[in-house]
Amino acid sequence: MRPLILSSLLFSGCVIINKGATCGDGTEEVDGACLPKEESDADTDADSDSDTDADSDTDADADTDSDTDCDIEIEETWPLSGARDAYYRDPVEWALNEPDASAEAWIEGVTGASAWDDARERVIFTPDQPLDPSTAYTAGLTYCRGRREVTISFATSPLGFAMSSSPAGTLYTLDPTSGEFVRPAGVGAVLQNYIEEHVLIELLAVRRGEVDLLLAPAAQGEPETQDLCTSTWAMTADYANPHISFGPVDTAITYGGTEVLLGDFTFSGDLSPDGSYIGGIATSGIFDTRPLVDLVEEGGGPDTVCQVVAGFGVQCVPCPSGEVYCVEIAIRGMEADAISGSLEPIEGDCHEDCQDADGQCLEQGCGCGASPRSGGAAAVMALLALVGLRRRR
Numbered sequence: 563m564r565p566l567i568l569s570s571l572l573f574s575g576c577v578i579i580n581k582g583a584t585c586g587d588g589t590e591e592v593d594g595a596c597l598p599k600e601e602s603d604a605d606t607d608a609d610s611d612s613d614t615d616a617d618s619d620t621d622a623d624a625d626t627d628s629d630t631d632c633d634i635e636i637e638e639t640w641p642l643s644g645a646r647d648a649y650y651r652d653p654v655e656w657a658l659n660e661p662d663a664s665a666e667a668w669i670e671g672v673t674g675a676s677a678w679d680d681a682r683e684r685v686i687f688t689p690d691q692p693l694d695p696s697t698a699y700t701a702g703l704t705y706c707r708g709r710r711e712v713t714i715s716f717a718t719s720p721l722g723f724a725m726s727s728s729p730a731g732t733l734y735t736l737d738p739t740s741g742e743f744v745r746p747a748g749v750g751a752v753l754q755n756y757i758e759e760h761v762l763i764e765l766l767a768v769r770r771g772e773v774d775l776l777l778a779p780a781a782q783g784e785p786e787t788q789d790l791c792t793s794t795w796a797m798t799a800d801y802a803n804p805h806i807s808f809g810p811v812d813t814a815i816t817y818g819g820t821e822v823l824l825g826d827f828t829f830s831g832d833l834s835p836d837g838s839y840i841g842g843i844a845t846s847g848i849f850d851t852r853p854l855v856d857l858v859e860e861g862g863g864p865d866t867v868c869q870v871v872a873g874f875g876v877q878c879v880p881c882p883s884g885e886v887y888c889v890e891i892a893i894r895g896m897e898a899d900a901i902s903g904s905l906e907p908i909e910g911d912c913h914e915d916c917q918d919a920d921g922q923c924l925e926q927g928c929g930c931g932a933s934p935r936s937g938g939a940a941a942v943m944a945l946l947a948l949v950g951l952r953r954r955r
Contacts, residue, residue: 632706635659639701643714649842649895650722651805651832653688654701655679665705672699681747695722721832721841724803729837730768733905734898735785736761736843741896745846746876746889760785763840763898764905766796773801775808776905786901790913791923794905804833806840810847812882823850825882831898839899846892850881 640655641648656667667676667687674689685703693699695718702713737760760780767774778794781787799808809828824847831843851867859866864887868878871889881888906913912923 632710633660634662634665634705634710636703636712639714641714641716643716645716647719648693648699648716649832650693650695650718651842652894653686655687656685656703657683658685658705662705664707665703667703668701669693670700670702683747692722693718696720719841720835722804723835725833725835725837727837728768729765729773729833731904732765732837733901733903734763734765734840735780735901736763736840736896736898737785738893738896741843741893744892744894746871746874746891759789761898762786762788762905768801771801773799773806775799775806776907778905778908786903788905790906790908791916792912793908796907799829804835806831806833822853823881824848825850825888831896837900839897841897842894843896843898844892844894845896846890848879848881848888848890850888851878852887 635658637657637659639657640652654667654669656665658665661678661682662685665676665678665685667685668674669687669689672689672693673691674687676685676687678684679686685705687701698715698717700713700715702711704711759782762778762780764776765773766776774796775798776794776796779789779792781789797808799806807828807830810826812823812825813827814823827845827847829843829845831840833840851871852864855862855864855866858870865878867889868887871878876889878886879888879890880886916923
């Protein structure tokens with residue numbers, strides 16, 4: 563009660579001081595004391611309320627401005643959330659609907675680097691070292707200036723565990739449609755519609771740090787049968803059990819007598835622990851489109867193919883010579899299953915059974931395992947030459 567009593571005394575003192583004095587504006591005499599008029603009370607309260615409300619509105623506006631909504635969305639991830647077969651050498655990628663300079667990707671417990679791809683469409687986290695096989699991971703992305711964070715969980719496949727026996731003498735059939743076209747971006751589904759041939763890969767011999775490979779195209783419609791009307795391609799790749807890698811190298815291949823120059827060609831993959839398949843197969847490189855012009859438009863200019871692919875949003879890039887007539891291709895995530903048999907090396911442009919009396923190769927469809935192809939399919943297959951379908955001897 564003491565505070566109340568003290569307040570009352572102070573108020574009484576004020577009244578006593580003003581007693582007998584002339585009341586000023588906004589006050590009136592009541593029982594000898596000057597008290598505020600009732601209207602003044604109402605005005606004062608209204609002003610006070612109005613000021614308080616105005617301040618409150620101002621604060622609300624400030625809060626809204628400082629918490630602007632973020633419209634960035636995650637369109638897809640690689641690997642998919644919940645995947646149980648992620649390749650242990652692949653990075654983790656986040657595709658966004660628009661660039662965000664603040665976006666940063668990571669994997670829990672893994673050191674690495676987060677960066678945008680060249681097109682600024684994906685945020686990519688690349689581990690410093692390959693992930694462990696058959697292991698669960700959590701990957702995440704922070705974006706919108708750190709105000710948003712999303713995570714995915716995935717597990718790696720058994721690829722990466724060393725083989726206990728030598729893979730020498732094993733033949734595999736590779737299905738190019740089993741992978742994903744990374745480049746050219748956005749046209750992978752179109753290209754896959756034209757892929758009809760498998761690629762046969764035989765591991766001839768394994769030495770310390772190296773493996774000898776022999777590649778050949780499969781006959782059309784027969785993924786386990788060698789096409790004898792074209793030459794085989796022998797190469798020596800690096801081998802760190804169970805990982806195989808080749809390139810980058812510049813080389814040349816032929817398709818139907820047409821030479822195609824390849825730049826920065828690479829090929830890689832991992833043998834499964836039991837040798838039953840090769841997984842995580844990736845291939846990339848650039849090819850010169852000029853030798854393919856007549857397959858697209860007879861008598862066309864050197865930039866004909868570049869103009870065609872530009873309709874799909876694909877831009878030609880400089881070739882090793884510096885001229886801008888090359889197209890990039892990259893495919894990843896392909897698999898090759900082990901089959902029985904072996905390849906027959908063909909040193910010339912075709913098998914001797916596919917030659918005429920003068921030793922010239924007969925046209926495809928000579929009954930040696932090949933069949934005629936349409937010009938459109940031939941052009942697309944030439945684009946896929948990066949997997950070593952044909953090589954000029």
